[in-house]
Amino acid sequence: MPHIHIQDLTFAYPGANAPALQDINLTIKQGEYIAICGKSGSGKTTLLRHLKSVLTPHGERTGQILLGDTPLAQVPPIEQACKIGYVMQNPAEQIVTDKVWHELAFGLESVGCDRETMRSRVGEMACYFGIGDWFHKDVATLSGGQQQLLNLASVMAMQPDVLILDEPTSQLDPLAASDFLNTVRKINLELGTTVIITEHRLEDILPAVDRVVVMERGRIIEEDLPKNAAGHLWERQDPMFAAMPTSAQVFYRSSGKGESPLTVREGRTWLENTLPTALKCTQLPNSETGEKTPAALQLKDIWFRYERNSQDVLRGAELAVSGRTIHAIVGGNGAGKSTLLKAVCGSARPYRGAVSIFGKKVSHYKGNSLFANCLAMLPQDPKSLFVKDSVSEDMQEVCQDENRLKEVAVLCQIDALLDRHPYDLSGGEQQRVALAKVLLTDPKLLLLDEPTKGMDCFFKEAFAEILCKLKEQGITVVIVSHDVEFCAKYADFVSMVFDGQVLTTQTPRQFFGGNSFYTTAANRMSRSFFQNAVTPDDVVALFRENSEGM
Amino acid sequence: MGKDGFSKCHPAVNFLFFVGAIVFGVLFQHPAYLLAGLLCAGAYYLLLCGQKALKSMAMMLPLFLIIAAINPLFNTRGEHILFHLFGRPYTQEALGYGFAVGSILVITLLWFGCYNRVMTEDKFTALFGNLMPALSLLLVMVFRLIPALLYKSKQITDARRCIGKSGENLTFRQKISSGMTVLLALAGWSLESGILTADSMRCRGYGTARRTNFQVYRLHLSDWVLLAALALTAAVTVCGAAVGATEAAYVPVFTAAPVSVFLPVYCIFLLIPTIIHIKEVVLCRIFISKI
Numbered sequence: 001m002p003h004i005h006i007q008d009l010t011f012a013y014p015g016a017n018a019p020a021l022q023d024i025n026l027t028i029k030q031g032e033y034i035a036i037c038g039k040s041g042s043g044k045t046t047l048l049r050h051l052k053s054v055l056t057p058h059g060e061r062t063g064q065i066l067l068g069d070t071p072l073a074q075v076p077p078i079e080q081a082c083k084i085g086y087v088m089q090n091p092a093e094q095i096v097t098d099k100v101w102h103e104l105a106f107g108l109e110s111v112g113c114d115r116e117t118m119r120s121r122v123g124e125m126a127c128y129f130g131i132g133d134w135f136h137k138d139v140a141t142l143s144g145g146q147q148q149l150l151n152l153a154s155v156m157a158m159q160p161d162v163l164i165l166d167e168p169t170s171q172l173d174p175l176a177a178s179d180f181l182n183t184v185r186k187i188n189l190e191l192g193t194t195v196i197i198t199e200h201r202l203e204d205i206l207p208a209v210d211r212v213v214v215m216e217r218g219r220i221i222e223e224d225l226p227k228n229a230a231g232h233l234w235e236r237q238d239p240m241f242a243a244m245p246t247s248a249q250v251f252y253r254s255s256g257k258g259e260s261p262l263t264v265r266e267g268r269t270w271l272e273n274t275l276p277t278a279l280k281c282t283q284l285p286n287s288e289t290g291e292k293t294p295a296a297l298q299l300k301d302i303w304f305r306y307e308r309n310s311q312d313v314l315r316g317a318e319l320a321v322s323g324r325t326i327h328a329i330v331g332g333n334g335a336g337k338s339t340l341l342k343a344v345c346g347s348a349r350p351y352r353g354a355v356s357i358f359g360k361k362v363s364h365y366k367g368n369s370l371f372a373n374c375l376a377m378l379p380q381d382p383k384s385l386f387v388k389d390s391v392s393e394d395m396q397e398v399c400q401d402e403n404r405l406k407e408v409a410v411l412c413q414i415d416a417l418l419d420r421h422p423y424d425l426s427g428g429e430q431q432r433v434a435l436a437k438v439l440l441t442d443p444k445l446l447l448l449d450e451p452t453k454g455m456d457c458f459f460k461e462a463f464a465e466i467l468c469k470l471k472e473q474g475i476t477v478v479i480v481s482h483d484v485e486f487c488a489k490y491a492d493f494v495s496m497v498f499d500g501q502v503l504t505t506q507t508p509r510q511f512f513g514g515n516s517f518y519t520t521a522a523n524r525m526s527r528s529f530f531q532n533a534v535t536p537d538d539v540v541a542l543f544r545e546n547s548e549g550m
Numbered sequence: 551m552g553k554d555g556f557s558k559c560h561p562a563v564n565f566l567f568f569v570g571a572i573v574f575g576v577l578f579q580h581p582a583y584l585l586a587g588l589l590c591a592g593a594y595y596l597l598l599c600g601q602k603a604l605k606s607m608a609m610m611l612p613l614f615l616i617i618a619a620i621n622p623l624f625n626t627r628g629e630h631i632l633f634h635l636f637g638r639p640y641t642q643e644a645l646g647y648g649f650a651v652g653s654i655l656v657i658t659l660l661w662f663g664c665y666n667r668v669m670t671e672d673k674f675t676a677l678f679g680n681l682m683p684a685l686s687l688l689l690v691m692v693f694r695l696i697p698a699l700l701y702k703s704k705q706i707t708d709a710r711r712c713i714g715k716s717g718e719n720l721t722f723r724q725k726i727s728s729g730m731t732v733l734l735a736l737a738g739w740s741l742e743s744g745i746l747t748a749d750s751m752r753c754r755g756y757g758t759a760r761r762t763n764f765q766v767y768r769l770h771l772s773d774w775v776l777l778a779a780l781a782l783t784a785a786v787t788v789c790g791a792a793v794g795a796t797e798a799a800y801v802p803v804f805t806a807a808p809v810s811v812f813l814p815v816y817c818i819f820l821l822i823p824t825i826i827h828i829k830e831v832v833l834c835r836i837f838i839s840k841i
Contacts, residue, residue, distance in 0.1 A: 054752040081755025093746035097687075098694045099672050105764030107754035109683075118764050136766075140697055155754065345712050371714035383742070384702070384709040387735035397731075398713060423742050441713050 008063035038215035085160035091147035145176025296476035302353035315500040328487035331497035376443035382434035428459030555830030556823035561673035590820035591660035621648030647800035679763035783819035
């Protein structure tokens with residue numbers, strides 16, 4: 001029996017020339033797990049918002065949505081509130097109250113649930129989600145991952161039939177994200193709740209979902225089982241193919257035959273069966289470091305703690321970043337990555353050790369001279385840089401030179417967005433506007449804190465392109481990131497931070513090739529055959545080399 | 551050290567106690583009752599805050615003495631003149647009245663100090679959420695808003711510092727304008743996240759029905775017993791006040807009602823949190839010694 005039925009839905013925002021959704025037809029059965037993917041701005045969120053009357057945007061609309069047999073608009077609000085759960089991107093902003101227990105009960109309070117039922121539901125959910133330990137905590141003390149789990153739990157406390165998740169993990173680090181997605185999977189399997197999710201990280205969810213819906217410019221262009229979807233996208237050379245799991249990408253790009261693998265395990269099995277037993281070549285050349293450039297940034301024996309009586313966050317961190325490179329700093333949560341950046345830009349003053357930038361100690365830079373044409377940092381949340389009503393005004397705040405402004409806008413690919421309000425942009429666009437603003441200070445050393453958070457793979461590619469151009473212009477880029485795939489692909493050097501120290505600094509191939517867990521999916525899939533293949537490109541290249549003449 | 555025993559009781563118990571203690575503390579002027587108030591409030595405050603209590607109590611002592619000493623300067627009535635200051639008599643009775651007023655102030659301060667420790671915001675809203683669900687939700691959201699604003703403004707200033715807009719080395723005028731920029735950005739950002747919060751609230755059915763209120767606190771039997779004890783002792787004390795057992799006049803002549811059975815009852819009322827606290831500590835010791 002169809003559960004949600006979308007019939008010929010077409011929708012246009014007021015004043016827009018092209019419809020945001022066009023001829024959408026989709027039938028979702030009870031208990032299905034459906035992933036909707038597509039580029040930013042392809043209409044995913046607009047579609048999801050149509051599935052809940054209170055969130056439905058204003059505009060011109062034809063077609064209808066049925067929940068069971070009733071049009072959605074006729075389902076009373078209280079029933080919609082209970083039956084359709086909706087979780088959005090930003091963990092902190094969705095939280096309404098100040099205590100975890102109160103947040104869990106919020107929805108039930110709103111619909112006027114009686115106290116006994118409320119008590120048992122809240123207790124039950126706290127148990128199911130493992131929230132028991134932090135039940136009495138302040139929501140502000142939770143990590144992003146915990147906050148998002150709380151959002152999910154407080155929606156589930158209302159016992160919905162349908163769970164709608166709009167890029168729920170885009171603001172989370174990979175560990176928290178996979179934790180969250182595992183919980184969603186568990187809900188789908190154990191409670192039979194229908195799940196509709198939009199996601200960038202298809203790597204994690206594609207093997208679990210029942211159906212993939214691919215959207216482009218407001219239309220559904222593909223709707224199939226996950227194992228077929230990648231193949232269809234490959235056949236038509238759709239750019240969305242780049243968002244597919246690594247194993248599927250390698251499979252099609254090496255012109256594999258048969259059923260596509262979706263997980264690392266399946267990918268490895270496929271490689272095992274296809275590759276010849278005697279391998280001609282198992283290693284890619286390690287990229288030469290080239291001539292030694294003088295260090296742009298040097299940290300010597302840095303010790304730091306936030307309060308006098310707290311524990312050391314950095315304990316003797318040492319790091320040298322050579323000039324004109326892209327240097328990635330990776331490591332787990334709380335290892336001290338972000339603190340390291342803070343120590344460089346002076347928001348956290350180490351009590352021991354020295355930071356030198358271009359051979360000069362930070363303390364010797366007087367006044368604002370450190371941040372004038374020398375060092376700049378892109379903060380984690382681009383919103384913290386926006387102070388004006390339009391992108392161009394915001395950029396003029398830093399630099400009045402029209403030509404320079406144009407140049408940077410073109411470089412960051414935001415020349416079409418100059419008249420927009422910064423808050424009206426998507427996450428990836430905001431990130432690029434913030435980058436443009438930072439670049440206008442003409443830095444020679446650029447620090448980026450988690451720049452790829454919330455970006456889809458197309459934005460990531462565009463972003464990486466910008467970084468490479470900056471490197472050519474002679475700018476040194478230091479990235480702190482959880483995104484191992486991104487670092488493996490674009491960084492020249494990777495440093496691992498653990499327990500307040502920098503453990504190693506190596507090229508991505510050395511670094512990720514040597515790790516077995518903290519590494520890319522491509523490496524995990526191919527490590528028993530190839531020694532240092534860390535990106536899908538690497539695996540494909542080695543695969544071709546070995547299967548030549550077969 | 552864990553939470554104190556009285557804080558673990560139901561918010562209604564806590565609230566009833568503090569209303570009683572503070573109202574009685576302000577109204578009673580009888581020296582014996584004042585002394586009882588001072589001792590009981592001081593004892594519980596010490597138990598609650600430990601070392602820190604000594605510090606703040608040391609701050610209250612000069613306050614107490616100054617108020618006591620100042621009162622005779624304005625109030626010259628009284629029989630026994632100690633000496634003349636600025637040509638005005640400084641009387642013993644007025645000094646006594648000063649001590650009484652000082653005690654009342656210190657007692658109130660102490661009880662409010664305890665109140666802040668015991669009645670946290672969530673307890674308050676839990677207690678009054680049923681009577682005024684909308685107001686209590688509003689309060690909760692306001693409590694959350696302030697730290698969020700502080701956090702965001704720190705993020706904005708940090709981010710701006712790293713693009714060379716730190717607000718250091720600026721003229722006064724530039725500083726004002728830079729501060730305004732941050733403030734406007736903060737307002738914009740907060741409104742933006744406010745919209746998201748509103749969406750999230752509507753998603754979860756806000757406004758679809760009359761709100762109910764979730765209670766993490768349950769009234770256990772022990773809470774009922776305590777409520778009864780508090781109500782009984784408070785009622786007796788009120789009777790005492792009604793028959794004039796707590797009355798005293800300081801000027802022009804010191805007169806006080808004789809100390810009666812009402813004083814020990816008042817003491818019992820005030821000592822209830824202290825007794826519960828000590829009982830908890832002792833029980834805890836005993837239970838732990840069995841492990």
